[in-house]
Amino acid sequence: MEYVRLGSTGVMVSSLCLGTMMFGQWGNPDQDQGVEVIRAALDAGINFIDTADVYSAGESEEIVGKALKGRNRDDIVLATKFYNPMGEGPNDRGTSRKYILRAVEASLRRLGTDYIDLYQTHRPDPQTDVEETLSALTDLVRQGKVRYLGSTTYPAADLVEAQWVAADRRLERYVCEQPPYSILVRAIEREVLPAAQKHRMGVIVWSPLAGGWLSGKFRKGKPVEKTGRAERIPARFDESLPGNKRKYEVIEELIPLAEKEGISLVELAVAWTLEHPAVTSSIIGPRTLDQLKGQLRAAEVRLSAETLDAIDELVPPGVTLNPADNGYDPVWLQPEHRRRR
Numbered sequence: 556m557e558y559v560r561l562g563s564t565g566v567m568v569s570s571l572c573l574g575t576m577m578f579g580q581w582g583n584p585d586q587d588q589g590v591e592v593i594r595a596a597l598d599a600g601i602n603f604i605d606t607a608d609v610y611s612a613g614e615s616e617e618i619v620g621k622a623l624k625g626r627n628r629d630d631i632v633l634a635t636k637f638y639n640p641m642g643e644g645p646n647d648r649g650t651s652r653k654y655i656l657r658a659v660e661a662s663l664r665r666l667g668t669d670y671i672d673l674y675q676t677h678r679p680d681p682q683t684d685v686e687e688t689l690s691a692l693t694d695l696v697r698q699g700k701v702r703y704l705g706s707t708t709y710p711a712a713d714l715v716e717a718q719w720v721a722a723d724r725r726l727e728r729y730v731c732e733q734p735p736y737s738i739l740v741r742a743i744e745r746e747v748l749p750a751a752q753k754h755r756m757g758v759i760v761w762s763p764l765a766g767g768w769l770s771g772k773f774r775k776g777k778p779v780e781k782t783g784r785a786e787r788i789p790a791r792f793d794e795s796l797p798g799n800k801r802k803y804e805v806i807e808e809l810i811p812l813a814e815k816e817g818i819s820l821v822e823l824a825v826a827w828t829l830e831h832p833a834v835t836s837s838i839i840g841p842r843t844l845d846q847l848k849g850q851l852r853a854a855e856v857r858l859s860a861e862t863l864d865a866i867d868e869l870v871p872p873g874v875t876l877n878p879a880d881n882g883y884d885p886v887w888l889q890p891e892h893r894r895r896r
Contacts, residue, residue, distance in 0.1 A: 556600030556854055559835050561632075562730045562757030564703060566672070568632050570829055571854045572603040572759055574840035578618045579611025583842040586618050592847050593622035599851050603632045605733075605759065605838055606666075607677060608658060609639035613665050620667035628668060634759075635662050636707055638677035650680035652691040659695055675705035675733060679713045681892060685720050693727040705759075707733040708882050711746035718754045731757035731835065735882035736828050737765040738809065738866055739802055742875040748833040757835040760828050764840075765880060766791055768802055769824035771810075775803045790879035798877025805869050805876070812862050818852070823862075825853035830863060 558567040578589035637658040640648040695701040721728035785792040813823040828837040841847040
């Protein structure tokens with residue numbers, strides 16, 4: 556396993572980060588299996604674990620906490636997130652000081668730890684001034700409950716604003732960004748990755764398999780199972796959409812490229828994300844031990860220039876085939892944010 560410095564910090568993280576969204580009711584409801592996968596990943600050299608309070612309504616964090624019992628906490632870089640609704644009340648979500656101070660305590664309790672290495676804002680919040688958010692997060696760092704701060708799925712403009720506010724108000728800054736990135740979803744190459752590089756931010760990319768599209772289970776003529784992500788986010792899997800039709804075509808072209816490299820499609824997809832110099836770590840999200848084993852080797856793969864050029868021909872740099880895959884929730888485009896009340 557290769558270890559890379561997280562942005563401008565001195566922390567070294569594995570080039571593969573274990574994502575735990577699939578542990579719990581959202582994916583694999585067998586908690587013991589989740590614990591087994593996490594411990595196997597740690598044994599394989601992964602030292603970076605990413606979760607979020609919203610994953611299976613906190614269950615994912617609880618499973619991570621169980622898996623880390625008996626392990627040397629200092630050997631693990633533990634990341635979680637806040638922002639999404641965790642209750643029915645109007646203040647049970649967001650990035651306000653009121654909510655952040657509650658959310659961190661709940662995450663610490665579920666994780667069974669007294670500090671979080673990387674605490675990430677899960678989405679930008681147009682309802683809350685970024686200074687309020689960074690001020691509350693800075694207090695958590697100074698209290699020792701959090702070591703570093705990160706953002707998730709931020710447009711480039713929001714990344715730059717947060718960096719400027721942190722410098723101007725002398726607050727802790729976001730040291731990394733977590734955006735979606737895969738062969739099929741390349742929009743961040745236009746602005747997000749250059750902005751992160753300019754501000755010396757680490758980049759932890761999520762969904763390198765494009766929501767399962769690059770796992771090999773989505774093939775022409777094979778119906779999509781209406782479960783999991785396909786049920787929650789139908790626009791990403793609707794076979795009638797032109798972007799999704801094109802994804803099927805690209806996959807059929809990628810499979811022989813992977814075979815020529817002597818690797819699986821999964822390994823090709825994950826390894827490809829690590830080829831970009833701005834990317835620190837790629838988040839893998841296995842539900843089972845077999846899926847974990849099928850993704851670990853990607854950390855050792857180096858793709859040939861010929862293969863990289865061929866991929867660029869199939870999906871040009873900066874292009875996302877289906878905009879629904881970008882992961883950016885444009886809340887400011889929703890009626891309540893663009894019409895007078």
